[in-house]
Amino acid sequence: MARENTCRFAVLGMLCRKPMSGYGLRRAIEQTVGHFWQESYGNLYPTLERMEAEGLIALDREERSPGGRVRKVYRVTTEGRRVCAGWLRRPVVPHVERNELLLKLFFGARVGPKDSLAHVERSRAEAEGLLDALRRIDEDARREREGDPELPYWHLSIRAGLLGLEAHLRWCDEARATLQGLARAQAAKKKRGKQDAR
Structure with a gap:
């Protein structure tokens, strides 16, 4: 059985804490769960787009970075909170070590x-x-x-x-x-x- 892409659940968990941009999510992951959970940041923005299309997250606002770039800030939706809670209640998939x-x-x-x-x-x-x-x-x-x-x-x-x-x-x-x-x-x-x- 193929392993489920858990990037979406890391994103949902972070957004349940507070609205964040992709850049903010990246920093939050590095500074909190980064010691045991690594995310492919190339996968982060496509995941955000898919999750928005699925109604799990929504655009909260747009803000300008210090460099002048526009950042989309996302918030979790009620459906996103429900999906996140459902995932948190499921048994953990056994981890196969590759060392x-x-x-x-x-x-x-x-x-x-x-x-x-x-x-x-x-x-x-x-x-x-x-x-x-x-x-x-x-x-x-x-x-x-x-x-x-x-x-x-x-x-x-x-x-x-x-x-x-x-x-x-x-x-x-x-x-x-x-x-x-x-x-x-x-x-x-x-x-x-x-x-x-x-």
């Missing part, structure tokens, strides 16, 4: 520990940066949105991201130790081979 790092490590014996270790180190550095950013998002949300009824729900997703990144960093440390051990064993074996050849 290139793990795939490369699985086949890592073909190239040896040095290349695999480099992949792990890059992943660890990226995770550290994401963890710092997510901690700032969490602090800002708690400070700026204190008392907001949506805050406990936001915090659940932020907390999942924090715990996931912390676990990934621990795993990176274990992977690093294993790969460094393999590199040392490989170097020792190579050294013994050269000595035996003398």
Whole structure:
């Protein structure tokens, strides 16, 4: 069964919070759910057009950007709120992980520990940066949105991201130790081979 295009539900959810332009939606997604939900922004504007044609959203107003461009600001309709609520109540479609790092490590014996270790180190550095950013998002949300009824729900997703990144960093440390051990064993074996050849 083909997976449903969930871009429309990300848009509906954001527009249930307040009217926004396509540009505003893009920024809102990046600044809120971006740590766990990526949208193709090339898909965003066609999705807005389809949703407007379907009556899920409507033009709220037009406004000029600082650069002079006209931006359409959309609001969610009653039908859009109904569709969004229906989607929120449906069971979650099981997620199939596609992790290139793990795939490369699985086949890592073909190239040896040095290349695999480099992949792990890059992943660890990226995770550290994401963890710092997510901690700032969490602090800002708690400070700026204190008392907001949506805050406990936001915090659940932020907390999942924090715990996931912390676990990934621990795993990176274990992977690093294993790969460094393999590199040392490989170097020792190579050294013994050269000595035996003398």
